[in-house]
Structures are given as C-alpha cells and as structure tokens.
Amino acid sequence: MSMFVFLAALVLAAIAVHVAAQREGFLSIDCGLDAKFRGRKDTYTDIDYVSDSPYVDGGENHKVAAEFDTSATPEDRRTLRSFPSGLRNCYTLPTESGAKYLVRMVFFYGDYDGKTSPSFEVHLGSNYWDTFDGSSYWWSEAVFIAWASWVPVCLVNTGSGTPFVNTVELRPLEATLYPQVTADESISAFARKNLGTNDTLIRFPDDPYDRFWEWDPNSSWTNLSTKEPILQDGSFPVPIPVLETAVAPVNNGTVLNVNTWKTYKRSFEFTFFLHFSDIQNTQLRLFDLYVNDEQLMDKYSPSYLAAGYVYSSTWSKTTDGKYNITLAASPTSVLPPMINAYEVYNNIPHDTPRTSTKDFNTMMAIKLEYGVKKNWMGDPCFPAKYRWNGVKCSDLTENITRIISLDLSNSNLTGLVSDNFTFLTDLQFLGLSGNSLNGPIPYSLCKRNAGSLVVRYESGEDMCNKTISPPPSRNRTAIVSISVVVPMVAVSVLVLSYLIWRVKRKPKICTHDPPKESELQSAPGSTRSHGDHLQNTENRRFTYMELQKFTNKFERFIGQGGFGLVYYGRLEDNSEVAVKMRSESSSHGLDEFLAEVHSLTKVHHRNLVSLVGYCWEKDHLALVYEYMSRGNLCDHLRGKHGDETLDWATRVRVVLEAAQGLDYPHKGCSLPIIHRDVKTSNILLGQNLRAKIADFGLCKTYLSETQTHISTNAAGSAGYFDPEYYHTGRLTESSDVYSFGVVLLEIATGEPLILPGHGHIVQRMKQKMATGNITSVADARLGGAYEVTSMWKLVDTAIACTADAAVGRPTMAAVVAQLKESIALEEARVDSAVRVSPVSDTVALVSTFSPSAR
Structure with a gap:
C-alpha cells in the first residue's frame, strides 16, 4: 500500500471508499470531467469517479454528441478527453512497485467532433499494448506488475485521427492472479466471457477486482444454472454469479467448441484460463481439453459446487489470431463437457528499453515538486522520439538506461533547489540557470557525485566544482525525497525468481482445484527451510477451511496490505478477528510472513496489535489478528x-x-x-x-x-x-x-x-x-x-x-x-474549559533535543 501516498499527492480529492462496496486502491478516472467537480458516484457500481485533470497534462474536454448524451448512455461514456496535440499523451497512474494491477481504458466515440471515429495505439509504459480500431465502443485491459512508483498509460497518434479516451481505471490484484504476468511481461485481455447467462455484463461489486465478464450466447450450447452455494477459490477468485451458470453441448453432445478472434493484434501469442464449477452432481463428468487441435489435458473432472480453473503456463501461437477451445467427453464420461467461463490474453512483451526505476521515480518527483509540464509524459528516455525535453540518457545496460544530463534552464522553476536531484546518481550535468530558484545547491548533491557533476546555476558557474562548505545540519532546510524511497529492483528480482521457479516446477497445463485435504508444506518464497519455525509458537494454527468458515467465505473485505487482502471474521467464541490472506505468489515472501509471526509472538504490549493465529497450508498463508473496529x-x-x-x-x-x-x-x-x-x-x-x-x-x-x-x-x-x-x-x-x-x-x-x-x-x-x-x-x-x-x-x-x-x-x-x-x-x-490564551501564538522555536551519541 506504500504508493497510495503518491495517490494522495496526485488527486484533488481523496477517492471515497464506500461501505462494503468500494474497494480500497480503486482509482477510477472520468476523462473529460471538469476539474471543478469533486467527482461522481456511478449509479450501477457505486464506484466513485474523479476528474482526470491531476493525472494528465494535455488534451481537451468534450461531451459526446447530444443524441448520445442521454440516460440511455452509461455515465462513463458521456464525457471524454481528446488529444489533438502531440504524438504521445499519457495518464500517470500511482502504483506500488512490485504490486500487480489491472488497468482498463474505455473508448466511446459518440460522434463528439462530428468526424470519423479514429484509429490509434495504446501503450503501457514504453511498450505497445493495443490498437483502437475505430469501433463505436471498445475497452481494453492489461494486467501488469508495477515497475515504479507510477505507471504511464499512453495514447499514441498514428496519423489516423485524434486519440481520445472516456475512462481510465486502475485496480489492484492479488499476486496469485494471472501467474504469467512477470516483471518483464504483461498481458492484454483478448476475451473474458461469462457463459450460460442472460446478464450482458458482470463487474464490480460481483467481481471484487472489477473485471469485465461479458456474455457469450450461442445456439449450439445448452445453458445450465444453479443457486446452490459455491465454494470460492481464494487464490483465483471468480465472481459467484459467473460460477452459477455454465454451458454444455445441445442434446447432450460430446463436444463443446468455443472460438473467437481479433485480427489487429501485433502479436498472436496467447494464454488462457478456463473456469469450472460443476453444477450437476448426478453422474460422472470427464473430458479432454484441446486448443487449436492440440491436446492440453485429458480426463479433467470439475469439482461439484467448488471453483477450479485450468490455465496454460506457456504461450500458444497462431498465425491468424484465431483460436479454438474444444472440450471433448472422455469415453467413460456419462455427462457431457461443460464450462462456466473463460479468459484469453495476448502477451505484452517488455521489449522496449526503459529508464531505471530509481531515475524514473526521481524524475516524477522533480516534475511534481516544480510542476513541470513540457512533454514530460511516459518514460523519460524511451521510445527515443518521445524523450523528455532537457533529458539525455546513457547507453543501455541490460535494456535499462540512466539519466546523465538534465537541463531545466529557463523552465520557470521556483522555490528551493531540491534534494531530489541527488538521487540521479549517474547525472553528469544539471542546468538550473534562468529560473527563480533560491537557496544554495544542496551540499549532498555535489558530495554524492564527488566532483563528476557540473551544475549551472544563476551565475553560470559550475557550482559543484568550487569550494563549498557544508552548512550545519540543524539550520539547513531539508528537502526530503518524495518518491525515490526504496530501490525496489531487489523486490522485482525476488518476484521474477519465484515466477521462474514456478514455471520450472509446474507442467505446461496447470490445474487449481480445491485441495482434497490440508497439507502443510514448505511454501515458496524462501530458499531457507522453515519447517519447524512455527511449531513452538503459542498462537493458534488455523486451517484454510476454518478461515473460510470464520469469514463466511471471505465475504467482508476490510482492507489491503503488503501481503494481500484483509477480511473480517468471527471465531467460534464470537470474538472478532481480521484475517490477512497471503498466497504463495505474493510479492512478499515467506520470510516476511515469518518475520511478522515471530515478532508478534515474542513481543507483547498493549499498543501492539495482537496476533491470534496463523494459517500455513498448500497455496495459503494467512495471519489472524485481533479486529480493530475503528480502522486506521x-x-x-x-x-x-x-x-x-x-x-x-x-x-x-x-x-x-x-x-x-x-x-x-x-x-x-x-x-x-x-x-x-x-x-x-x-x-x-x-x-x-x-x-x-x-x-x-x-x-x-x-x-x-x-x-x-x-x-x-x-x-x-x-x-x-x-x-x-x-x-x-x-x-x-x-x-x-x-x-x-x-x-x-x-x-x-x-x-x-x-x-x-x-x-x-x-x-x-x-x-x-x-x-x-x-x-x-x-x-x-x-x-x-x-x-x-x-x-x-x-x-x-x-x-x-x-x-x-x-x-x-x-x-x-x-x-x-x-x-x-x-x-x-x-x-x-x-x-x-479555558479558551486558548489570547497571547500571540508566535513563540521561539527552541528544540528540547540536542544531538547525542546513539
């Protein structure tokens, strides 16, 4: 949750969290909404939307044509922002480096300019994501792991009309969702279909992650449905309404075909997720799975009233963008094949070089501190034709570049010379002349670069390579870095290492059905053995099934932390607890899980939260705390x-x-x-x-x-x-x-x-x-x-x-x-009951502390 500090810096008004509805971490931007409006609440989802002004520098606000500006048009499609100027315009979204997110952009042309609907590209950072092909209505989603404290999503003018967008939405995801996503590769939604339903769209609040599940009617399918309770899969949640419906072949046929295609994608490598929950328990159901006639799994039997899924851990390829998913009944099966829902994704390879995370964050900090506009959008260095004005970058090292020169001369900067420049550790030249800055060059800036940095200030002299005496630390005004706080490269390496481990460990086709029984095993995320680390703790060890019971199947979401989501629960004795779930692919490792258990086990104080117990099972780690009813x-x-x-x-x-x-x-x-x-x-x-x-x-x-x-x-x-x-x-x-x-x-x-x-x-x-x-x-x-x-x-x-x-x-x-x-x-x-003294509230600032040895 660390980068929600960044969110507070960017938004004009905090995004409200609706009781039992709004998910913490949702960022919902209504593009084109006038900045003077605090925002609006969506009537369908109850999600709060805010103006896009704090997140984008360019563009023009528009409304759709009058014929579309009616109650029949959803609110999120009635306004838009267009970008007639510049080749690339980007929205800057606050993120937590190493965390997983879904980002969605919605496009509804609505004849706002009386011209022809345009075509343009959408980029995730510096990498190609998707193409808007001139459709009247279209949306695109990407799932990615944040590589910095903010992530740009960009609209790129390809010469076929003015880019525009109606909404931009950012949703935090559990680390267990979509394991193909790594620090080096993201995915783009190709299709996400809810089968056997009459609901045209399922999203939040039915889906806590606000994914779009569209219906897919087909006359060759028989619709199945149930209202019986279904056991959710905590590591890969699917909306219950999606699991309550399914399709099977008409007339009890033995083969079920699902197919779709799109032809404008640059890459036709895809991966898929098939979602199952059997809603008929009368007889045996077994079937084989094929994709484009290649058998991927045989004799799959979905669990009765319990969610499970099958996914491909490798990328499939096709030359024309078409795919066909086939479910064929096994010879011994009595019931026909069935499926509840499916998702298909294209890959977004991170093949374009990028600026280092530390320099990336530092440049955003400088931009925010001084209010720099220029063309400072997207990655500072790449693609090269969009490089930020005043920035020069080094040669590549493993596809990463560093900023070596920054010229902000005559940029209307005001205030003090920021310590943020110190964090550009490869900087060789810094130009600050021609501005209205005051105060000295930070001593730490010149000291850190040890004479290798040239700084041009008001006098035109090189301010770093002249005699400078460090001022007393108590009297010097400190400017603290506002964004460059943690070298998160280490975290990214840990996440990537684990995902590589997972790929090597799992077969090509992976299933994830409810475990038949609880198994205690060494969870991934650490190279050390922890087998007996928790055996001697005094805290209760819960099973995952117990946590499901105590939380009513994780019904009430109350927060989100570094390990994952937090749910409200009530134990057998009626005591209230908070259950923090962490699954095996969390960006936080097992060592951190154990650190919290060990710390809270051996340290007891009335002002430290009490640990009630923990859960350590296959694919499930959890911490159970006393419930703090008034939040944070x-x-x-x-x-x-x-x-x-x-x-x-x-x-x-x-x-x-x-x-x-x-x-x-x-x-x-x-x-x-x-x-x-x-x-x-x-x-x-x-x-x-x-x-x-x-x-x-x-x-x-x-x-x-x-x-x-x-x-x-x-x-x-x-x-x-x-x-x-x-x-x-x-x-x-x-x-x-x-x-x-x-x-x-x-x-x-x-x-x-x-x-x-x-x-x-x-x-x-x-x-x-x-x-x-x-x-x-x-x-x-x-x-x-x-x-x-x-x-x-x-x-x-x-x-x-x-x-x-x-x-x-x-x-x-x-x-x-x-x-x-x-x-x-x-x-x-x-x-x-005495009022504040009328004596002036101007007093001497005398610290009661003095420097002392530690």
Whole structure:
C-alpha cells in the first residue's frame, strides 16, 4: 500500500471508499470531467469517479454528441478527453512497485467532433499494448506488475485521427492472479466471457477486482444454472454469479467448441484460463481439453459446487489470431463437457528499453515538486522520439538506461533547489540557470557525485566544482525525497525468481482445484527451510477451511496490505478477528510472513496489535489478528472518515499510544526490533480510538551486536522513508523515529505527505515554522481548538525526529516523554474549559533535543 501516498499527492480529492462496496486502491478516472467537480458516484457500481485533470497534462474536454448524451448512455461514456496535440499523451497512474494491477481504458466515440471515429495505439509504459480500431465502443485491459512508483498509460497518434479516451481505471490484484504476468511481461485481455447467462455484463461489486465478464450466447450450447452455494477459490477468485451458470453441448453432445478472434493484434501469442464449477452432481463428468487441435489435458473432472480453473503456463501461437477451445467427453464420461467461463490474453512483451526505476521515480518527483509540464509524459528516455525535453540518457545496460544530463534552464522553476536531484546518481550535468530558484545547491548533491557533476546555476558557474562548505545540519532546510524511497529492483528480482521457479516446477497445463485435504508444506518464497519455525509458537494454527468458515467465505473485505487482502471474521467464541490472506505468489515472501509471526509472538504490549493465529497450508498463508473496529489513523485524517475531524487531544493521545507501542520493541527486547514501515495506515484504532501499531511484515531483528547497524534490504513506504538509510544502508531505531516524525506532522497539519508543486511535508513544515506562526502549521479543521504550547511541543518533536542525520534525532523513549507533556498541556486546557490564551501564538522555536551519541 506504500504508493497510495503518491495517490494522495496526485488527486484533488481523496477517492471515497464506500461501505462494503468500494474497494480500497480503486482509482477510477472520468476523462473529460471538469476539474471543478469533486467527482461522481456511478449509479450501477457505486464506484466513485474523479476528474482526470491531476493525472494528465494535455488534451481537451468534450461531451459526446447530444443524441448520445442521454440516460440511455452509461455515465462513463458521456464525457471524454481528446488529444489533438502531440504524438504521445499519457495518464500517470500511482502504483506500488512490485504490486500487480489491472488497468482498463474505455473508448466511446459518440460522434463528439462530428468526424470519423479514429484509429490509434495504446501503450503501457514504453511498450505497445493495443490498437483502437475505430469501433463505436471498445475497452481494453492489461494486467501488469508495477515497475515504479507510477505507471504511464499512453495514447499514441498514428496519423489516423485524434486519440481520445472516456475512462481510465486502475485496480489492484492479488499476486496469485494471472501467474504469467512477470516483471518483464504483461498481458492484454483478448476475451473474458461469462457463459450460460442472460446478464450482458458482470463487474464490480460481483467481481471484487472489477473485471469485465461479458456474455457469450450461442445456439449450439445448452445453458445450465444453479443457486446452490459455491465454494470460492481464494487464490483465483471468480465472481459467484459467473460460477452459477455454465454451458454444455445441445442434446447432450460430446463436444463443446468455443472460438473467437481479433485480427489487429501485433502479436498472436496467447494464454488462457478456463473456469469450472460443476453444477450437476448426478453422474460422472470427464473430458479432454484441446486448443487449436492440440491436446492440453485429458480426463479433467470439475469439482461439484467448488471453483477450479485450468490455465496454460506457456504461450500458444497462431498465425491468424484465431483460436479454438474444444472440450471433448472422455469415453467413460456419462455427462457431457461443460464450462462456466473463460479468459484469453495476448502477451505484452517488455521489449522496449526503459529508464531505471530509481531515475524514473526521481524524475516524477522533480516534475511534481516544480510542476513541470513540457512533454514530460511516459518514460523519460524511451521510445527515443518521445524523450523528455532537457533529458539525455546513457547507453543501455541490460535494456535499462540512466539519466546523465538534465537541463531545466529557463523552465520557470521556483522555490528551493531540491534534494531530489541527488538521487540521479549517474547525472553528469544539471542546468538550473534562468529560473527563480533560491537557496544554495544542496551540499549532498555535489558530495554524492564527488566532483563528476557540473551544475549551472544563476551565475553560470559550475557550482559543484568550487569550494563549498557544508552548512550545519540543524539550520539547513531539508528537502526530503518524495518518491525515490526504496530501490525496489531487489523486490522485482525476488518476484521474477519465484515466477521462474514456478514455471520450472509446474507442467505446461496447470490445474487449481480445491485441495482434497490440508497439507502443510514448505511454501515458496524462501530458499531457507522453515519447517519447524512455527511449531513452538503459542498462537493458534488455523486451517484454510476454518478461515473460510470464520469469514463466511471471505465475504467482508476490510482492507489491503503488503501481503494481500484483509477480511473480517468471527471465531467460534464470537470474538472478532481480521484475517490477512497471503498466497504463495505474493510479492512478499515467506520470510516476511515469518518475520511478522515471530515478532508478534515474542513481543507483547498493549499498543501492539495482537496476533491470534496463523494459517500455513498448500497455496495459503494467512495471519489472524485481533479486529480493530475503528480502522486506521490515515482513514480518520484523510480517508474513509475524513469528514469526522479528530480533536487535538484525541490526535495527541493516539500518537502517544503509537509511540509507546513502537518504543517497546526498540528497548524491551534483548535485541531491538525495527519496524521499518511506520505510517498512519499502520496505526490501527480500536474501540474508544485506542491505538496499536500493526504490520510487522518488514521488521528487522538485529541478529547480533556486531550487525546492529547494517541492513542490505531497503524497505518502507513512500514519503516515510529515512533518507539517511537510503544513502547508507545503515538500519537503526532512528529509521523508525524518522518515519514517526512524519506521522506527527500529518496529525498536526492534516495535510498529505506530498503536494504537487510544494514538495514533501517535512520541507513544507520547516519553511512554515521559520515564520514562527503555529497557525500556519496547525490543521485548519481544528478551528484553533488546541493549547498552543502543546501544538508547538509536538511539531518541534516532529522536526527533531526528521533531522537529516540520524545522530540528531531523539529516541522513541524521548519522543514518548515529549508527547506525554503535550497531552498533559492539552488535557489541562480541556479540563479547565479555558479558551486558548489570547497571547500571540508566535513563540521561539527552541528544540528540547540536542544531538547525542546513539
């Protein structure tokens, strides 16, 4: 969930999450919707749509022709954005690097310009995805693993008319879905058909991932249906309404044919998923599977009232784009073959070079910080004819390029010289002259490049290769990187390695039916043996079937984390729990699963979320926690409960309790435990808004005193990441302290971490605090209802926590002490019912902390 900080930076208004309907992580963009409108709620799906203005730089807003602008036309087709200028125009979608997503673009021409419907290409990043062929209505989906903190989807003018789009939708997916998708290859939907139904389209809320399931009527098929309960497959969910219908050959025939084709695809390599749930249990049903007359599987028998699927782990090829799926009854079968649904996908090979992930994220950070427009869309370097203005790139290394020159001269830049330039580690030239920038060149920028960087500033001199003295760290205004936070290449390699392992392990055709019995085995995702790691824990070990029972077949979705989806459950004793599901292909490995189990097993504190138990079975890993009924702090500040403003006393008490929970693992264990992912969404709230720290999946336990300060695996979330850890790889308790300081600034200001054109919250607050006016810092929604000294104490603590150098930060114990003083001051104000003193709220900024040895 780390890149939803990025989402907060981009959208004008937070996307609401509807009770029991809206899925967390959905981004639904109504292209052409006027930016002055907050958004709209779709009447069919109850999904909230927002204007596309924050996500795209160019284009024009239009409405479809009057004859189509009626109630008969779905809302998402009535407006559109066209792109008469530029060869390539891109939407920038916030993502979490290493996570899997579905992206969909919907096109309805609607005669908006009175011309002929155009033809143009659609690209995913720098790679070809699909072609719009001039149809009156068309949609295209792609499934991909995000390679950066944002992913561009682009419309490319091929000379056959003006590109346009009506909606762009981004949906997070479980890692188990569509295993063919890797870091080097995505897939494009060729067909997704729901068989045996009269419903023309099934989507959200029936499908929690909002996939489009279109009907496919055929007179040579017999429709079958049931209303009996069907057991869902947790690792590859298919909508229950899709599983409730099926088709078989008419007149009990022995052969069932399914075929379709499209001819405009560049590549005709395809893969497929066939979905089954037998709804007749009277006699034996066996059949063989063929694709284009090639037998892929024999004697398949679908499970009764239980979902299963068959998929190809390799790509099939055809010269004309046509395919034919055949199900032929085996000689011993009594019932004819049947099928509920099928999906067919083309591959999207990542054959075009791209900019390195770190440089990619850095350039987006710079673009957002300064509000750069130009042609800064898509990949900065590729394809070469769309390269960003002012950017020069290195030669390729394994199909990856680095940015070596960035000329932003005369670009109307304002503000300070950003530390984000520091993260372009191969940069040889930086041109900043002709702008309205102020302040010095960051010392770390020149120091990092060790004399190899030429920086042209207002004087025209090379500012890096002249004598520069580093300013004192306490007085220097820090500008924290807003996007380049984690070298996620390591995560991508782990994901790719696992997928390669899976391909080698599985046969060409793979089935996934409900396991006949629970099997404990060494789950993939780690090269180490963990066979007895959990045997001695005191927590309960659940079976997957028990989790299905306790969650009512995972009926109530309540959140999403790094391991996967979280569901509400109720145990036999009626106690409420939260079940975090993680399947074998999750982008988080078994080691992280065990890290959370081990940490929560041996560390007990009233302000740490309690682990009730776990599940470790074939294809299923899960953690079961106590249920925190009031959600998380982030939701109360800016999300689900954004209209319910927390008063100042409640905010301080919540962060005090969170600080106590974080302090205990630092000092309460023989070897400290570092959380590494402290953020407002990991501070959970129970009854009476009592706070507990959650999500220890990235935690790090010191192995020995000699390894106390070294970590080779960067981790964390965008905007909360300790910049010193990023530079040095040194992991200490102060990494958590930095992240917690960012949390303190959030609760004081109520602002998102990143504001386009204004930078990171640490940078913004340091600038505001320089004025000495606390009103400019405090959340306006508080209405001035706070004790001024209490506010100053908390904000000053936050600034101390976010000091550039770890040595200048307080311990969590010191933070707890300061927050206790802050809450005491505020409670005294409330208890005495005395208004805030009329004395000026301008006070001296005197930190109670001073640098000390760690």
